[in-house]
Amino acid sequence: MADLAVYFRLARAQVRGQLSYRGSFVMNCFGQALAQGNDLLVILVVFGRVAALGGFDITAVLLFYALSGMSFGLADMVVGSIERLPTYVRTGAFDVVLMRPLATLFQLFAGDFQLRRIGRVLTAFGTLVYVLSTTDIHWTPAKALLLVLTPLAGATIFAAIFVAANSVSFWFVDSRELANAVTYGGSYLTSYPITVYVGWLRTLMAYIVPGAFVAYYPGLTLLDRADPLGGPSWLGWLDTPVAALAALVAGLIWRTAVRHYRGTGS
Amino acid sequence: MCAVIGCYLRITLAGFHRYSTYRQAVLAGTATNIVFGLIKVGILSGVFLARDGASIGGYDLTTTITYVWLGQGLLGVVDLWSEDDLAERIRTGDIVVDLSRPWNLQTALLCTDLGRAGYSAIARFVPQLLLGAVFFPFRWPDDPMVAPAFVLSTALAVLVSFNLRFLLGLTTFWLLDSRGVRSLYSIAAPTLAGLEIPLSFFPGWAQHALSFTPFPSMLQFPINVFVQDGPVLAMLAQQLLWALLLAATARLVLARAMHKVVVQGG
Amino acid sequence: MIEVSELGRTFTVTRKAGRFRRTRQDVVAVGGVSFEVRAGETVGYIGPNGAGKSTTIKMLTGILVPTAGRVRVCGLDPSRQRAELARRIGVVFGQRSQLWWDLPLRESFDLLRHIFRVPAGDHAKRLQECAELLGLHEFLDTPVRQLSLGQRMRGEVTAALLHGPELLVLDEPTIGLDLDSKERLREFLSELNTTRGTTLLLTTHDLDDIERLCRRMMVIDRGRVLADGPLAELRDEVTPERVLVVDFERPCEELTGLPGVQTVKVEGGGLRQQLSFRRDTVTAATLISMISQRSPVHDVAVIEPDIDDVVRQLYRR
Numbered sequence: 001m002a003d004l005a006v007y008f009r010l011a012r013a014q015v016r017g018q019l020s021y022r023g024s025f026v027m028n029c030f031g032q033a034l035a036q037g038n039d040l041l042v043i044l045v046v047f048g049r050v051a052a053l054g055g056f057d058i059t060a061v062l063l064f065y066a067l068s069g070m071s072f073g074l075a076d077m078v079v080g081s082i083e084r085l086p087t088y089v090r091t092g093a094f095d096v097v098l099m100r101p102l103a104t105l106f107q108l109f110a111g112d113f114q115l116r117r118i119g120r121v122l123t124a125f126g127t128l129v130y131v132l133s134t135t136d137i138h139w140t141p142a143k144a145l146l147l148v149l150t151p152l153a154g155a156t157i158f159a160a161i162f163v164a165a166n167s168v169s170f171w172f173v174d175s176r177e178l179a180n181a182v183t184y185g186g187s188y189l190t191s192y193p194i195t196v197y198v199g200w201l202r203t204l205m206a207y208i209v210p211g212a213f214v215a216y217y218p219g220l221t222l223l224d225r226a227d228p229l230g231g232p233s234w235l236g237w238l239d240t241p242v243a244a245l246a247a248l249v250a251g252l253i254w255r256t257a258v259r260h261y262r263g264t265g266s
Numbered sequence: 267m268c269a270v271i272g273c274y275l276r277i278t279l280a281g282f283h284r285y286s287t288y289r290q291a292v293l294a295g296t297a298t299n300i301v302f303g304l305i306k307v308g309i310l311s312g313v314f315l316a317r318d319g320a321s322i323g324g325y326d327l328t329t330t331i332t333y334v335w336l337g338q339g340l341l342g343v344v345d346l347w348s349e350d351d352l353a354e355r356i357r358t359g360d361i362v363v364d365l366s367r368p369w370n371l372q373t374a375l376l377c378t379d380l381g382r383a384g385y386s387a388i389a390r391f392v393p394q395l396l397l398g399a400v401f402f403p404f405r406w407p408d409d410p411m412v413a414p415a416f417v418l419s420t421a422l423a424v425l426v427s428f429n430l431r432f433l434l435g436l437t438t439f440w441l442l443d444s445r446g447v448r449s450l451y452s453i454a455a456p457t458l459a460g461l462e463i464p465l466s467f468f469p470g471w472a473q474h475a476l477s478f479t480p481f482p483s484m485l486q487f488p489i490n491v492f493v494q495d496g497p498v499l500a501m502l503a504q505q506l507l508w509a510l511l512l513a514a515t516a517r518l519v520l521a522r523a524m525h526k527v528v529v530q531g532g
Numbered sequence: 533m534i535e536v537s538e539l540g541r542t543f544t545v546t547r548k549a550g551r552f553r554r555t556r557q558d559v560v561a562v563g564g565v566s567f568e569v570r571a572g573e574t575v576g577y578i579g580p581n582g583a584g585k586s587t588t589i590k591m592l593t594g595i596l597v598p599t600a601g602r603v604r605v606c607g608l609d610p611s612r613q614r615a616e617l618a619r620r621i622g623v624v625f626g627q628r629s630q631l632w633w634d635l636p637l638r639e640s641f642d643l644l645r646h647i648f649r650v651p652a653g654d655h656a657k658r659l660q661e662c663a664e665l666l667g668l669h670e671f672l673d674t675p676v677r678q679l680s681l682g683q684r685m686r687g688e689v690t691a692a693l694l695h696g697p698e699l700l701v702l703d704e705p706t707i708g709l710d711l712d713s714k715e716r717l718r719e720f721l722s723e724l725n726t727t728r729g730t731t732l733l734l735t736t737h738d739l740d741d742i743e744r745l746c747r748r749m750m751v752i753d754r755g756r757v758l759a760d761g762p763l764a765e766l767r768d769e770v771t772p773e774r775v776l777v778v779d780f781e782r783p784c785e786e787l788t789g790l791p792g793v794q795t796v797k798v799e800g801g802g803l804r805q806q807l808s809f810r811r812d813t814v815t816a817a818t819l820i821s822m823i824s825q826r827s828p829v830h831d832v833a834v835i836e837p838d839i840d841d842v843v844r845q846l847y848r849r
Contacts, residue, residue, distance in 0.1 A: 031449045100618055101619045180298050192308075196309055
């Protein structure tokens with residue numbers, strides 16, 4: 001627990017460093033917001049041509065998009081810099097991480113916390129506020145709790161995906177882009193109802209990589225909608241346990257990966 | 267004259283060769299392109315399902331799926347993201363070495379980029395074209411003349427893209443840190459060029475506005491030439507116009523930048 | 533402090549053999565190294581590039597896991613008890629920084645205080661001490677990115693010492709520093725060893741570091757220890773020849789007939805003569821008294837062999 005305070009301190013120091021280049025920070029933040037807005041634009045263009053997609057109207061899809069975007073944005077902000085792992089390994093910065101009496105993974109998260117990525121979260125949050133204020137949702141205390149937990153659980157799922165996918169670069173240094181397929185690809189996929197995807201892609205990206213629990217199932221529960229794929233209605237409440245499981249698996253993969261690094265020290 | 271052409275031919279081949287050494291990276295990039303392609307096929311199929319198959323502009327379901335694989339494959343060839351290389355060399359001052367060589371920097375970098383594009387065409391475009399053709403509904407052109415027109419259109423797309431990226435890199439001479447500008451371009455360019463959804467899905471006014479920009483020339487036009495949507499000659503002419511205009515502008519800007527280096531010492 | 537026995541590290545390298553075939557090959561980086569470093573020692577660990585120095589250091593600090601042998605540092609197994617060990621040793625890598633690029637030096641130190649959980653009082657005392665001795669005061673509030681290499685290096689060394697380690701491991705600490713900074717750093721480290729008793733282990737290419745700092749030298753090449761011992765002993769063992777420079781009061785003819793002595797050079801028509809002799813056959817004192825019987829001597833000097841020569845000789849063996 002005492003370590004937790006140290007990680008916060010590290011993250012705060014990192015943010016202070018970033019804020020010392022104010023102009024660049026604002027520009028980057030705006031860029032991130034725009035990148036997320038770009039996906040929104042595509043959804044709007046699509047709904048200019050159709051009334052429903054995969055059996056869902058624009059409100060539902062915007063809700064999926066907003067939940068997915070907030071989850072991904074938060075994960076990207078805290079964990080996204082793990083993409084730079086090959087650089088850490090090449091420059092020896094990872095050795096410095098190993099020299100400190102702290103857990104490697106949390107050091108990396110805290111040491112490269114990217115506040116500018118809040119831009120993504122803001123765009124998605126704006127969309128969420130818009131959707132919730134224009135839609136008639138039958139609110140209950142449980143649903144309110146679900147609404148708060150969903151972005152956090154979603155962020156944990158994405159964080160787990162980031163860690164697991166980027167652990168690969170301890171073995172294949174040049175294969176960094178492969179991780180994008182599940183990280184950015186996951187963000188792209190979960191912004192839409194998973195009903196539109198063919199069976200095996202859905203199985204892979206929505207259940208094995210548990211993308212369906214980022215936005216789709218919780219979204220259905222919030223809207224009181226039945227799953228057209230026939231899933232039981234309680235699946236929406238599973239997002240937090242699924243997130244915990246994903247985090248555990250990712251942690252194990254990371255440990256194996258670091259052990260491999262300490263065995264090769266490339 | 268022959269010697270000069272020989273020199274640039276060498277540079278092109280070197281670009282091809284250099285890129286071919288990043289085999290792992292190319293493979294990872296292609297795999298990622300394919301995953302994004304699969305997701306896109308899902309979403310766009312959903313669009314046509316919702317429309318009972320009614321086409322949008324000249325695009326029906328088969329054309330749209332063909333568009334997806336052409337777009338994903340061309341992405342690596344055309345390269346819509348602005349890379350760091352030139353900007354970094356300008357920022358560090360290494361550019362002086364490049365400028366002092368007995369070559370035209372713009373032409374030399376273009377040759378390198380053409381080499382890279384050539385390798386990508388083989389390693390990234392062809393596999394995805396075949397993947398689309400074998401496993402998905404695919405629309406092959408019914409006119410043999412489409413083949414040379416498509417190759418020409420792709421080459422022009424690379425020219426347009428290169429000159430735009432070159433210009434963006436050159437802004438570093440004045441901005442010192444051009445990362446903000448370049449990242450905004452990297453966010454906007456793919457969507458505006460037609461990577462996310464076919465430009466014909468956009469509302470009429472947006473399509474009209476885009477037709478005054480170089481963006482469709484970089485991706486949508488080569489694809490349209492392949493799927494035989496729209497007047498071929500007009501598209502090629504527009505691409506050529508943009509290529510020449512941007513090349514001339516870049517030449518002018520480079521001359522100004524060199525003047526700046528000579529007078530102010532960088 | 534450090535116990536290493538038969539420590540080995542083998543890397544498996546995949547090489548391209550033809551278009552698709554790849555062969556795996558084992559490369560021995562460190563092949564069975566044994567040594568012991570006692571508390572308070574100062575040890576220079578030297579060897580050419582690729583000799584296995586960095587690999588050894590990484591195994592000692594828990595960054596790399598050994599493939600053979602046994603290693604104990606401060607009584608701990610580095611690879612298993614990495615975090616625990618990190619609190620008890622300090623590590624300085626000359627070419628990688630553990631400071632925060634955008635933060636003032638003082639804030640980097642403060643972060644390290646929290647990371648290593650150092651009580652505020654101890655921290656302040658140690659920082660004050662280091663700042664005094666290394667002259668950090670003038671740039672404590674400057675962001676690290678604006679420091680010169682010499683200033684940054686002094687910061688790095690301080691960073692490694694704030695948690696009061698028993699052992700300080702330095703990998704190429706003086707690389708790229710100007711002469712003044714080098715000298716200052718050496719003085720500080722030597723002081724650290726004598727007053728606080730901190731054990732020092734350093735790798736270097738600059739043999740002056742060894743000469744100034746280390747009472748013991750270990751030479752490694754191709755993953756094996758070639759020599760290990762006090763600097764003076766190694767010097768005698770490897771290059772027993774010394775040169776005696778004699779300045780006479782008036783020109784004197786070339787000295788001959790002295791047992792085991794050879795003339796190296798005669799200058800100024802015999803006014804200065806350089807003689808080489810072996811320390812194991814004759815002492816400098818005996819030699820001088822023999823010479824002064826022949827002709828009045830104005831001044832004498834014994835030239836020790838250059839440490840570079842010693843090392844070169846060692847590699848050749």
